[in-house]
Amino acid sequence: MIQTDKFFAPVFSLRRILPMLWQSSRKWTLLSTLLMALEVAFGLAVLYLLKQLVDVVTQMLGSADTEGGLTQVLLFVALTGACTVAFITARGLSGLAREAQGMLVADFVDREVHSRAVRADLAFYESPQYHDTLERARQSGNQRPAQVVSNLMMLSKNSLMLAAVVILIITINWLLLPVLLIAIVPALLVRIYFTRYLYQWQRRRTQMERRAGYLDWLMTSDINAKELRLNQLGDYLRNQYSKLRGTIRREKLAITKRRTMVELVVASIASVAFFGSLGFLAWQTAEGRNSVGDLVLFLLIFQRAQSMGQELVQQLSKLYEDHLYIGLLFEFLDIRPSISEPEHPVKVPGVLSSGVAFENVGFSYPGTDIPVLRDINLTIRPGQIVALVGANGSGKTSLIKLLCRLYDPTSGRITLDGIDVREFGVEDYRRVFSVIFQDYTHYAATVRDNIRFGDIREPEDTPAVKAAAINAGAAPFIDSLKMQYDTPLTRMFDGGQELSIGQWQKIALARAFMHRSNIIILDEPTSALDPGAEFELFENFRERIDHRAALVISHRLSTVRMADYIYVMDKGQICESGTHDELIRQQGIYCELFKRQAHHYREVDAETH
C-alpha cells in the first residue's frame, strides 16, 4: 500500500500544481495543451503512414503493376512528408507555448515565495531551519511546477507514440516485445534510484551549501570589505570556501560516477538485446519465415522505440525528481505564521486612553527554554516618554519585539487600553508603533523613499517627509546632497551616494517620525550621533515627537534623564523603576551607572574651571 502511495505520489502533487498553473497562465496552459495534442496526433499519423508505406512497397515488390504501385508509394511519401512538417510545426509551437507558460509560472511561484517570506514570523528568520527551508525552496527552482506539467504532457505523448510503435513491433514478431522491455525497464529503475539518492544527498547538504554561500557573501559584499582587508581574512576565508566546495564537489562527483557506470552496464545490455534481435530476425528472414519488409520495419522502428523508451525513462525520472523537489517548495509555502489573526479582531482605538501595559510577561525564544524575560510589569501611558536601561543582553530589544507583536509572550499578557493585544488584527495593531531598531535597514533607494518607507501609504510627494527629516535633524545634510531628497542612497546602483553612519541614523529616525503612530519606539537612536546632534534631538524631544508616547532604549544616561519614567532591566527582569530623581535617591544600579558616566564629565568640568 505504501509502495502504491509512493508510486502515485507525483500525481498527488499535481493536485496543488494544476491550480497554480491555471491561476498564473490560463491562456498558455490551454494553448500548450492543444498544441501538444496536435503534436501527438501528427506524430501518430506519421508512424501509421510509415507502416502503410512499407506495406505498399512490400506489395509492389511482389506485384506486376509497378506503375500503379509507384503512384501509391509517392502518395504515401507526400502524405508522410506533409504530416512530418505539421508534426515539426506543432512541436515547435508547443515548445514556445511551454516556455511562455514556464516563465509566467516561475514569476507566480516567486510571488508566492515572497508573499510567504514577508509574512513569516520573525522567529523563522531567526532560526537555521527557516534558512534551510528557504534555501531548499530556492534550490527546487521556480520553474518546477511548469516543468511537472510539461513533463507530464510529454510523458503522455511519448507513451501514446510508444504504444503505437509497440503494436507495430508485435505485428513483426511478438517475441521482440520482451527485448524492448529489457531495453527500457532497467534504465528506468536505475534513473529513479539515483534521482532519489541525489535528492537525499542534497537535502543533507543544504547547510553546507548555505555556509559556502555565506563565505562567498563575506568575501564579495561591500559591508565586509573593510574588516576583511584589515584583518587579512581573505586567504583564510578562501581556503574555508574551497574546502567546503571541494567536499560538495567530491561527493557529487562520486554519485555521478557511480550512476554513469551503472547506466553503462544497462545500456550495454540493451544493445546486446537489440543486436541479438536483429540477428534473430535476419536469420528468420533468410529462412523465409519473415519478409524483407519486416526486417526494414524492425530497423526503422526498433531503434525509434528504444529512443522513445529512453525519453520516457527520462521523463518519468524527471517527473519523480520534480515531485521530490516541488515538495521542498510546498514545504516552504506551507509555512504559516504562528502570530495569528484573531477570528473576530477588535478595532484598535484611534486615540489611546490608558496606553500599553505588560502584565507579568515572561518570554523564551522559540526552540529554547532559556527565559529571556521574566515577570515584566511595565506601562507606557499616552504622551509619556519611557526609558529602558540595562546591560547588554538584559532583554531590552526582546521586550520591544514582544511589544510590537513580532513574538507573543510565553506567559502573562500585553494589553492596549486594557485589551489583550492578541485580540487585535496584527497589522492594525503594529500600526500603533513606529520603531527604529539598532540594526535598521539602509535601503538602496532615494532619501525620500528611505524616509517615506516609515508610512508607505503616504503619497510620494508628501510634505510629511521633509517635516520628519527636520524633526530628526536630518534636513541640513539632506539639503547639501546633490539631488537633496531625490539622491539615491548606497553604492549598490549607478549614481548612488553613501552616507556616514550618523547620517544614516538620522534618516532612520526620520523614518520613525514619519509614521503618525501613537507610540514611537527608539532602540539606541543616538548611538552614532555626535554629542551636539544628540543634545539637539533631545532638547525639545517632546515637541519633535508631537507629544506622542515614546519608549527609548539608550546606554547614554544623559539621554535617559529626560524621560518621564525609567525602567532598569537586569538579566531579563525589571529591577528598578521610577523617575530619574527617584532612582538616584534609591542609590541602586541606575544611580551607580549614572554616577560612573557623570564622573568623566565632572573630571573635565573640574579641569576647565
Ligand SMILES: Nc1ncnc2c1ncn2[C@@H]1O[C@H](COP(=O)(O)OP(=O)(O)OP(=O)(O)O)[C@@H](O)[C@H]1O
Ligand atoms: N533570536 C534569538 N533567539 C534566541 N535568543 C536570543 C535571540 N535574540 C536575543 N536572544 C537572547 O536574548 C537575550 C536578550 O537579548 P536582547 O537583544 O533582548 O538584549 P538587549 O538588552 O537588547 O541587549 P543590547 O543592549 O546588547 O542590545 C540575550 O541573552 C540573547 O542572547
